[in-house]
Amino acid sequence: MASLSTNSPAQAPRVPIPANGVDYRGTVVLAPMVRSGELPSRLLALKYGADLVWGPETIDKALIGCVRRVNPRNGTIEFTRLPSNGGRTDTPAKESVISRIDTAREKGRLIFQLGTADPDLAVQAARMVAGDVAGVDVNSGCPKPFSTSGGMGAALLRTPDKLVSILEALVREVGEPFKIGISVKIRILSDPEMTKSLVSRLVRTGITGLTVHCRTTPMRPRERAIRDQLRMIADICHDAGVACVMNGDVENRDQALKMMEEYGVDGAMIATSAEANSSCFRSEADGGLAPWREVVYNYVKFSIESENRFGNTKYLLNMLIPGKNKEFAQAKASKTYTDVCRNMQFDDLIPGAICLDEILQLTEKWEAAPAEEEKARSKAVQNAIENNESARAAGGHAARSKSTSAPSHAGGPIRTLGIPESSAMAKTEPEISVDSSIPATEVAQKQVTV
Ligand SMILES: Cc1cc2nc3c(=O)[nH]c(=O)nc-3n(C[C@H](O)[C@H](O)[C@H](O)COP(=O)(O)O)c2cc1C
Numbered sequence: 001m002a003s004l005s006t007n008s009p010a011q012a013p014r015v016p017i018p019a020n021g022v023d024y025r026g027t028v029v030l031a032p033m034v035r036s037g038e039l040p041s042r043l044l045a046l047k048y049g050a051d052l053v054w055g056p057e058t059i060d061k062a063l064i065g066c067v068r069r070v071n072p073r074n075g076t077i078e079f080t081r082l083p084s085n086g087g088r089t090d091t092p093a094k095e096s097v098i099s100r101i102d103t104a105r106e107k108g109r110l111i112f113q114l115g116t117a118d119p120d121l122a123v124q125a126a127r128m129v130a131g132d133v134a135g136v137d138v139n140s141g142c143p144k145p146f147s148t149s150g151g152m153g154a155a156l157l158r159t160p161d162k163l164v165s166i167l168e169a170l171v172r173e174v175g176e177p178f179k180i181g182i183s184v185k186i187r188i189l190s191d192p193e194m195t196k197s198l199v200s201r202l203v204r205t206g207i208t209g210l211t212v213h214c215r216t217t218p219m220r221p222r223e224r225a226i227r228d229q230l231r232m233i234a235d236i237c238h239d240a241g242v243a244c245v246m247n248g249d250v251e252n253r254d255q256a257l258k259m260m261e262e263y264g265v266d267g268a269m270i271a272t273s274a275e276a277n278s279s280c281f282r283s284e285a286d287g288g289l290a291p292w293r294e295v296v297y298n299y300v301k302f303s304i305e306s307e308n309r310f311g312n313t314k315y316l317l318n319m320l321i322p323g324k325n326k327e328f329a330q331a332k333a334s335k336t337y338t339d340v341c342r343n344m345q346f347d348d349l350i351p352g353a354i355c356l357d358e359i360l361q362l363t364e365k366w367e368a369a370p371a372e373e374e375k376a377r378s379k380a381v382q383n384a385i386e387n388n389e390s391a392r393a394a395g396g397h398a399a400r401s402k403s404t405s406a407p408s409h410a411g412g413p414i415r416t417l418g419i420p421e422s423s424a425m426a427k428t429e430p431e432i433s434v435d436s437s438i439p440a441t442e443v444a445q446k447q448v449t450v
Pocket of ligand 1: 032034113139142250272
C-alpha cells in the first residue's frame with residue numbers, strides 16, 4: 001500500500017508527551033491480558049526487558065467505588081471493593097482486589113486499560129488510578145460478548161462517535177490534569193477505507209498513542225495477523241504526531257524491532273508469546289529465551305511478593321510449565337504457595353510462601369475442607385479462571401477471591417526474598433502512605449495537586 005504520509009520524518013509533528021506520561025515510541029511492550037496480565041506477570045515481563053506493560057482490561061464500573069489502599073507488607077497499591085454477595089446477608093461479603101499496582105517497580109511503565117462505553121464512567125474510573133500510572137488506554141478491540149453486549153470493546157469500532165467522545169473526555173478531564181497520556185487499542189476493520197476513516201478521527205482526539213491489533217473482530221486468535229493495513233495506519237498516526245504500536249503475532253523482541261522497521265511503526269506489543277514465556281522480551285544478544293524453570297521461579301517469587309490470588313497464580317503456572325513435565329501435574333494439584341515451592345524445589349521461596357499462605361488463609365481453608373467442599377472449591381476456581389472477573393465485578397458479582405489481603409494481619413513483611421526495591425520505595429514515596437479509608441478518587445486528586 002502506498003505511503004499516505006505528507007511529512008518527512010524531520011518535520012513530522014509529535015503530540016507532546018505529558019510530564020507523568022510515557023512515549024510509546026521505540027518500545028516493545030506487554031499486551032493487556034485479562035487473567036494473564038496481573039501484577040506478577042507484569043513484573044516478570046519487566047524483569048525480562050519489556051519496555052512498558054499494559055494492565056488487564058478493568059471495566060469502569062468495577063473500579064468506580066473502589067477504595068485505594070496501601071498494602072502495608074509490600075507497599076503495593078490495592079483497589080478494593082466489597083462484592084454485592086449476590087444479595088445474601090447470611091455470609092459476610094469478602095473484599096475483592098480489583099487491581100493491584102506496584103508503584104515503585106512499575107513506575108513510569110504501567111498503562112492501565114479500561115473497558116468502557118461511556119465518557120462519564122470512563123473519566124470517573126480513570127481518575128481513580130491516574131495518579132498511579134503512566135497512561136490510560138481504552139480497549140476498543142475485545143470481541144467477547146460480555147464486552148460488546150455492553151457497547152464496550154470491539155463494539156466501539158462500530159460507534160466511532162462514542163469512542164471519540166470517550167477519548168476526548170479522558171484527554172481533557174484525566175490526561176491533562178494528571179499529566180498522563182491517553183491511548184486506544186483497536187482492531188483493523190475488514191474494509192481498509194473504514195479503518196482509515198476511523199483512525200483519522202481517533203488521532204485527532206488528543207491521544208498520544210494508538211495500538212492496532214492486526215486482526216478483524218471476527219477473526220480467531222489462531223488466524224494469522226493481517227499486516228497490509230499497518231503502514232497506512234502508521235502514516236495517519238504519524239501525520240497527527242501520534243505513536244503507532246503494532247500487535248498480532250509478534251513473538252519476541254528481535255522480531256518486533258525488525259517488523260517496526262519494516263512497517264514503519266513506533267512500537268510492538270506481545271500477548272500470547274509473553275503469556276507462554278515472558279523472556280521473549282529479551283533479545284538474543286542479551287540471552288534470548290530463558291528456560292521455563294527459571295521463568296517459573298521468577299514468576300512464583302513475584303506472585304509471593306505481590307500476594308497474588310492463588311487461583312490466578314495456578315492458572316499462570318499451567319501456562320508456563322510445559323504440559324508433559326511432572327511439575328505440571330504437581331502445580332495443578334498444589335493447594336498452597338508452600339505446596340508449589342516444595343514441589344518445584346524452590347526452597348529459598350518457602351519461608352515467604354508459608355507467610356503468604358497464612359495471610360491468604362490458604363492452609364486453614366484446605367485443611368478444614370471436607371472432600372465435597374474441596375470439590376466445589378476446585379469448580380469455583382475453574383469458573384473464576386474461565387470468566388472475566390473484572391467483567392463480573394462490574395455486574396456486581398465480583399469473584400469470591402481467596403487473595404483478599406488482610407490489612408489487619410500482623411505478619412511481618414512478605415518481601416523477604418531479596419527484592420527490596422519496592423519496600424525501600426515505600427519508605428521514600430510519600431504518596432503510598434495514605435489513609436487506606438480515603439476513596440481512590442480523592443487520593444488520586446491529592447497526588448496530582450502536590
Ligand atoms: C489471555 C488473554 C487475555 C486478553 N485480554 C485482553 C485485554 O484485557 N484487553 C485487550 O485489549 N486485549 C486482550 N487480549 C488480546 C491481546 O492483548 C492481543 O491483542 C491479542 O492476543 C493479539 O496479540 P498476540 O498475537 O501477540 O497474541 C487478550 C489476549 C489473551 C491471550
